[in-house]
């Protein structure tokens with residue numbers, strides 16, 4: 001019988017591929033399985049913040065990615081008739097996820113990770129290893145054995161569900177997005193928000209923009225033609241006519257996902273760690289997901305290495321991993337909640353816009369937090385900063 005892999009990883013997005021890369025470089029045997037062929041598109045605003053760039057630097061991938069990324073200079077926010085613009089204080093990119101995800105996965109494979117194409121369907125957790133049943137694109141079933149498993153299979157994680165770790169959510173918003181031609185944005189992101197929905201535009205070079213709509217489910221449950229009209233109406237309304245998106249053109253080529261929520265009771269259980277969105281999904285409004293995926297992958301790889309190195313280290317390694325992930329996710333959820341409050345509630349938006357005109361310095365901390373400048377980040381300071389803005 002062949003030896004089990006040290007770690008099998010379900011999902012080769014940034015979380016799974018970065019975890020595979022770190023483990024393979026450290027000399028562990030890794031199977032990296034994804035249901036999709038790569039390169040593949042992934043619905044995402046494609047905003048890569050400083051925290052994510054630092055993680056890519058640590059993986060020695062940033063220098064090679066930078067020439068294919070579009071540098072960003074600032075963000076313009078529009079909500080309830082108010083506008084605010086701020087320069088990004090540090091390096092940030094817009095970068096196609098087809099490019100980013102393929103680069104991280106290619107590096108993992110070059111370092112020795114074994115790639116497989118198929119969907120994880122069943123798990124059997126044993127005393128000293130885990131058996132993973134996966135189905136290839138033709139529908140044939142296969143079995144893979146590993147000492148440990150990383151569930152890095154995204155927002156609707158099958159691994160989390162199979163481990164009974166998924167907590168039900170009431171979220172009703174869905175997202176759809178595409179690269180859209182005919183919008184010139186220079187190097188500025190634009191966000192148009194209403195109470196519960198928004199349109200985000202991210203420059204992708206020339207007249208191409210990444211356009212993401214986050215909308216209530218009812219709007220999306222329409223025929224393709226009616227959806228095209230609805231997107232046109234929504235984009236005109238939410239941007240006060242500034243950014244009319246031709247909904248018909250958009251609706252011909254979009255990707256969609258939702259509902260936009262995923263929580264787990266815990267990111268770790270016997271022989272399994274959940275990583276990236278599979279562990280916890282953060283509202284995409286502030287674009288923290290790629291950073292969280294890469295940072296979680298760093299912690300998960302360290303936890304696996306610890307457990308593989310010492311027979312009784314799993315318990316402590318899992319405990320430390322869970323604590324680090326839950327703290328980081330809680331912080332980023334607080335940032336997202338604060339931004340949602342300031343842009344989603346008319347009264348708060350007016351207060352914040354007035355404060356921005358009079359005391360722009362009060363916003364420095366919030367801007368640093370959204371930009372992913374971890375060195376400047378602390379939740380208590382963030383709450384104080386928001387209090388100052390809304391006083």
Ligand SMILES: Cc1cc2nc3c(=O)[nH]c(=O)nc-3n(C[C@H](O)[C@H](O)[C@H](O)COP(=O)(O)OP(=O)(O)OC[C@H]3O[C@@H](n4cnc5c(N)ncnc54)[C@H](O)[C@@H]3O)c2cc1C
Nearest residue numbers: 011013014015035045046047120153154175276277289290
């Ligand atoms: C609308 C929207 C906009 C966003 N905008 C931004 C943004 O601008 N900036 C930012 O930083 N973040 C953004 N995010 C969040 C970001 O996309 C995610 O946080 C990030 O992709 C998480 O990476 P991951 O590797 O955990 O999961 P994913 O990137 O989702 O990768 C999971 C992988 O698992 C595979 N998979 C799924 N199920 C199985 C299975 N059963 N078996 C095998 N493989 C499987 C999938 O094919 C996929 O390749 C956005 C998210 C959404 C929904």
